[in-house]
Amino acid sequence: MTPIEFLGLYPFQWLAIITAGTTLLLMIDALVGHYRRAFAYRMQYAPVITGAALVVAALLAAIFPHPPLLNQLLSWAGWLTAATGLIGFGYHFYYGIVTKPGGLKWLLHYLMYGAPILAPLGLTAAGVLGVITARGLAGGNAVFGLAMPVALFLFVTIVLAGAIAQAGILHYRGAFNNPAMYAPLTVPSLAMIASAWMALAPSTVVRAAFAVLLWMTLLAGFIGLGMHLRGLDREMGGLYVWFSNLLEGPPQGAPGLFIAWAAIGLVGIYLL
Amino acid sequence: MTQQDQIMAGWSLSAPGIHGGRVPMRDWSREEVDVCVVGAGASGGVVGAKLAEAGFSVVILDAGPHWDPMSDFISDEHASTKLFWTDERITGGNDPVELGSNNSGRGVGGSTVHYSMVALRAHPHHFRRRTLEGSIEDADHRDWPLAFEDLEPYYEEVEEELQIAGPTFYPWGKPRRRRYPQREHELNASANVLVRGCAKLGIPVAPSPIATLSAPHEDRPPCVYRGFCNFGCTTNAKSSILVTYIPRAIRAGAEIRGNAMVARITHDSHGRATGVLHFRKGSDELFQQRAKSVIVAGYAIESPRLLLNSAGSLFPEGLANSSGRVGKYFMVQSSEQVYAKFTERINQYKAPPPGGAITEHFNRTMPGVGFVGGYTIEVIGPHPVDFVAKMATGRGLWGEGLRREMLDYNCFSGLGMVGAVMSNVNNEVKLHETEQDQYGLPVSHVIFSYHDNDKRLIKHAREKMTEILQAAGGEDVWSDHRMAHLFGTCRMGLDPDDSVVNVDCRAHDVPNLFICDGSVFPNSTGVNPSLTIQALAARTADRICDMARRGEL
Numbered sequence: 024m025t026p027i028e029f030l031g032l033y034p035f036q037w038l039a040i041i042t043a044g045t046t047l048l049l050m051i052d053a054l055v056g057h058y059r060r061a062f063a064y065r066m067q068y069a070p071v072i073t074g075a076a077l078v079v080a081a082l083l084a085a086i087f088p089h090p091p092l093l094n095q096l097l098s099w100a101g102w103l104t105a106a107t108g109l110i111g112f113g114y115h116f117y118y119g120i121v122t123k124p125g126g127l128k129w130l131l132h133y134l135m136y137g138a139p140i141l142a143p144l145g146l147t148a149a150g151v152l153g154v155i156t157a158r159g160l161a162g163g164n165a166v167f168g169l170a171m172p173v174a175l176f177l178f179v180t181i182v183l184a185g186a187i188a189q190a191g192i193l194h195y196r197g198a199f200n201n202p203a204m205y206a207p208l209t210v211p212s213l214a215m216i217a218s219a220w221m222a223l224a225p226s227t228v229v230r231a232a233f234a235v236l237l238w239m240t241l242l243a244g245f246i247g248l249g250m251h252l253r254g255l256d257r258e259m260g261g262l263y264v265w266f267s268n269l270l271e272g273p274p275q276g277a278p279g280l281f282i283a284w285a286a287i288g289l290v291g292i293y294l295l
Numbered sequence: 296m297t298q299q300d301q302i303m304a305g306w307s308l309s310a311p312g313i314h315g316g317r318v319p320m321r322d323w324s325r326e327e328v329d330v331c332v333v334g335a336g337a338s339g340g341v342v343g344a345k346l347a348e349a350g351f352s353v354v355i356l357d358a359g360p361h362w363d364p365m366s367d368f369i370s371d372e373h374a375s376t377k378l379f380w381t382d383e384r385i386t387g388g389n390d391p392v393e394l395g396s397n398n399s400g401r402g403v404g405g406s407t408v409h410y411s412m413v414a415l416r417a418h419p420h421h422f423r424r425r426t427l428e429g430s431i432e433d434a435d436h437r438d439w440p441l442a443f444e445d446l447e448p449y450y451e452e453v454e455e456e457l458q459i460a461g462p463t464f465y466p467w468g469k470p471r472r473r474r475y476p477q478r479e480h481e482l483n484a485s486a487n488v489l490v491r492g493c494a495k496l497g498i499p500v501a502p503s504p505i506a507t508l509s510a511p512h513e514d515r516p517p518c519v520y521r522g523f524c525n526f527g528c529t530t531n532a533k534s535s536i537l538v539t540y541i542p543r544a545i546r547a548g549a550e551i552r553g554n555a556m557v558a559r560i561t562h563d564s565h566g567r568a569t570g571v572l573h574f575r576k577g578s579d580e581l582f583q584q585r586a587k588s589v590i591v592a593g594y595a596i597e598s599p600r601l602l603l604n605s606a607g608s609l610f611p612e613g614l615a616n617s618s619g620r621v622g623k624y625f626m627v628q629s630s631e632q633v634y635a636k637f638t639e640r641i642n643q644y645k646a647p648p649p650g651g652a653i654t655e656h657f658n659r660t661m662p663g664v665g666f667v668g669g670y671t672i673e674v675i676g677p678h679p680v681d682f683v684a685k686m687a688t689g690r691g692l693w694g695e696g697l698r699r700e701m702l703d704y705n706c707f708s709g710l711g712m713v714g715a716v717m718s719n720v721n722n723e724v725k726l727h728e729t730e731q732d733q734y735g736l737p738v739s740h741v742i743f744s745y746h747d748n749d750k751r752l753i754k755h756a757r758e759k760m761t762e763i764l765q766a767a768g769g770e771d772v773w774s775d776h777r778m779a780h781l782f783g784t785c786r787m788g789l790d791p792d793d794s795v796v797n798v799d800c801r802a803h804d805v806p807n808l809f810i811c812d813g814s815v816f817p818n819s820t821g822v823n824p825s826l827t828i829q830a831l832a833a834r835t836a837d838r839i840c841d842m843a844r845r846g847e848l
Binding site: 129197 | 519
């Protein structure tokens with residue numbers, strides 16, 4: 024395996040940048056969501072703090088890929104963030120659904136209106152990506168007992184599934200009021216299947232299809248960012264009261280996750 | 296009077312969302328229109344818009360103004376009384392109905408501009424109550440001459456237009472063929488109380504379908520949960536007739552004439568309606584609007600009053616009243632409310648009053664309870680002025696005691712029922728013998744007494760609501776008596792000697808006169824009636840189109 028340089032950076036430097044970007048998106052999302060609930064629990068600060076640590080560690084690793092200490096730092100920050108995400112998932116599940124009036128009988132309601140159930144797992148995914156990146160930067164060809172590309176493709180499969188599910192829930196809540204809201208359920212789903220295929224039974228045909236789907240997912244992510252901004256404008260008062268609508272309208276950074284997850288797949292295809 | 300003068304005198308044309316602006320629309324005042332609709336509310340708006348879209352020339356008259364939500368609706372309880380019909384009426388009977396507030400509307404959009412938006416379908420059994428429940432002593436218990444299945448497609452149609460936000464699975468009534476157009480709203484704190492209490496008692500409870508947007512739709516934003524729905528929604532998230540069907544009607548070439556109080560329906564020597572005579576704001580003169588057909592949609596007090604006021608040599612007892620049934624069988628829905636105090640802040644005024652949860656578990660005839668019919672339990676959220684009045688009437692508080700208790704206003708949560716009421720010939724709307732309104736027209740005399748069955752049903756509901764509130768942790772439970780919704784004064788039936796209109800809402804006596812609103816209900820259901828009224832109006836519009844096509848009008 025010969026890592027290929029792109030724009031002067033090696034694949035794992037790119038992954039470090041993607042780690043930083045993804046974490047930043049999730050961190051801001053957590054900040055906005057938890058601010059909306061006025062940081063009622065002290066734990067609501069956790070994703071912001073550990074997320075910030077991971078962003079810094081990932082950026083340092085991207086700029087200085089060689090010092091083992093920085094690799095180690097990224098790895099630790101990754102594990103810490105991943106753990107925070109898992110704990111957050113527990114909190115979101117317990118306080119966002121189980122203890123609410125009606126509890127699990129009202130699962131569908133609280134999936135739509137409780138704390139976004141899969142958002143903390145996004146943070147876990149970012150943490151795991153940090154760990155994978157640290158391993159790669161340290162020269163490792165395998166991680167978690169899997170060859171690096173296989174690990175990456177499996178990772179993309181899982182995170183796309185999560186992103187599609189969360190987008191599906193929230194777009195369902197929005198009654199798919201714009202047909203574009205079906206987009207995250209279409210192309211990324213195919214990309215997810217192709218990603219699993221590439222991990223388990225790679226071939227040139229699958230690779231070609233996967234590449235096309237990843238580019239389309241990436242494009243859909245950018246369009247999604249624009250659509251979410253438009254969605255904010257369609258809330259009461261629109262952009263004039265942008266800050267209120269930031270709290271109530273579509274999550275502004277969320278489509279960026281599709282860009283990030285697709286970019287990981289593209290790194291796996293083209294650079295590894 | 297020039298056309299411009301007419302516009303200045305009569306039309307308040309500022310349209311929804313257009314601040315201080317005027318909407319250009321057709322002026323049909325000098326021409327004979329195909330259809331003249333009296334009343335621009337839940338049914339008048341629907342039937343008028345659909346007929347205009349079908350190519351009829353339509354004018355819709357309303358006694359009140361054409362509101363502009365942005366500038367006319369004020370988030371203030373007292374100022375909102377202008378949305379109600381507060382002209383003089385006389386009320387009587389053993390249980391006199393309090394008139395002029397929640398059960399009335401004046402202005403384009405009618406009561407839908409201030410209603411609580413609960414958008415429930417009647418159940419199939421509501422249409423067959425006499426068959427299923429048998430005859431009831433001292434009551435005129437009836438089936439509808441049409442079945443749920445006749446209205447089902449029209450329920451779907453109006454739900455789509457109003458973009459009803461409802462649950463994915465609604466456990467009561469006939470299973471839906473299509474999902475609600477929008478998703479349910481988030482529960483507010485009062486709805487949490489209902490869900491919590493019901494969960495503890497094992498009573499099924501579900502998200503409430505309501506007519507306010509939970510997602511953007513066309514140029515309307517989703518609800519921001521201000522909670523001022525009962526005072527006119529200033530954001531247009533509420534799917535009132537004013538912001539849904541009325542703009543459709545205008546686009547299709549209808550004229551919406553606000554501030555036009557209809558005094559009587561005119562007819563020719565063959566007994567056919569020829570139009571209406573109406574007053575316009577700022578003038579004592581009676582204007583005529585000629586029409587080939589007239590549709591009365593003034594609700595269960597003003598509709599019979601207009602028919603009775605339209606008596607002539609051919610119709611000495613009132614128009615369409617050869618059966619003597621105009622004004623008879625007046626019904627309300629029992630709407631008892633129960634409140635409890637909680638240790639935590641509830642802020643009951645926040646979010647739309649229905650809160651987001653409902654139980655129709657008791658909306659059926661239950662064995663062994665001693666009454667027939669059922670009721671729905673809903674969340675309510677009165678604002679302080681309304682609430683303080685309830686504290687005074689419901690708890691007998693006054694002075695310092697009332698003031699102290701009101702300090703805990705934010706900790707109260709309440710439930711309200713919507714209960715079926717028996718139809719009875721002694722309950723009626725008639726013309727008062729001496730009293731006249733500002734137009735010189737005899738005012739309505741509304742007489743109502745509850746049937747024993749109604750009283751038992753109310754008692755049952757009060758007990759259940761109390762249990763739910765207590766199970767949810769509420770203390771100091773108290774109740775307040777209330778009525779809502781009006782029906783039955785121009786009832787629908789197959790027998791011309793025993794009813795006013797047929798299944799198509801067409802008057803038995805006058806072939807080109809239709810009565811299309813809550814007054815045609817032959818019985819009252821256990822659900823809020825607005826959606827049924829709208830579905831009936833949508834059906835009537837289609838039936839009128841069919842009749843016109845066949846040359847039967």
